[in-house]
Amino acid sequence: MRNIIIFITLTLLCISIISCWIFAMDRESYNIKYSEGTAAPTPDSTVEPTPTPVPIPEIRIYDTIPTDYDSGSTYDFGNVTSSKDVTFTIENEGDAQLQLTGTPLVEVTDDASNRYSVLTYPQAAIDPGNTTDFIVRFTSNQTSDDYTAKLIIINNDSDEGTYEINVTGYAECS
Numbered sequence: 001m002r003n004i005i006i007f008i009t010l011t012l013l014c015i016s017i018i019s020c021w022i023f024a025m026d027r028e029s030y031n032i033k034y035s036e037g038t039a040a041p042t043p044d045s046t047v048e049p050t051p052t053p054v055p056i057p058e059i060r061i062y063d064t065i066p067t068d069y070d071s072g073s074t075y076d077f078g079n080v081t082s083s084k085d086v087t088f089t090i091e092n093e094g095d096a097q098l099q100l101t102g103t104p105l106v107e108v109t110d111d112a113s114n115r116y117s118v119l120t121y122p123q124a125a126i127d128p129g130n131t132t133d134f135i136v137r138f139t140s141n142q143t144s145d146d147y148t149a150k151l152i153i154i155n156n157d158s159d160e161g162t163y164e165i166n167v168t169g170y171a172e173c174s
């Protein structure tokens with residue numbers, strides 16, 4: 001009977017020693033894993049991943065000076081005795097392709113006396129950093145007067161999709 005008790009005690013002692021050794025090995029393995037730079041798991045983390053910025057087009061229009069004509073601004077042809085041509089430049093300051101989607105690409109509206117016309121149209125697709133030109137003509141006639149109109153450029157800029165430039169000019173008869 002005494003031998004059996006000694007045997008059981010030794011067996012339990014061995015099991016305890018082996019368990020401690022296995023636990024110590026696991027602990028060492030864990031410490032090596034996370035000391036190598038791997039972040040410990042944080043199941044309750046509320047940090048959202050930073051979204052990647054989406055490339056967007058950015059329209060800018062100026063004339064040959066260059067002076068910017070923001071959407072809604074006015075270009076003044078001044079006093080014109082026969083006709084005057086003005087070149088406007090469209091630049092894409094964004095990082096995605098700028099697309100002109102109007103038909104025509106530059107539309108003249110509110111031109112009751114047909115004083116304005118587009119001589120040269122711009123390209124429909126403008127890559128980031130590139131430019132394209134269009135030319136607008138103001139034509140005088142036999143009646144001295146002020147004439148106004150609008151140039152409409154439909155495009156895929158998110159906040160200037162309908163770009164409008166007011167034009168004005170004084171037809172001066174000689």
Ligand SMILES: [Ca+2]
Nearest residue numbers: 059157159160
């Ligand atoms: Ca814009």
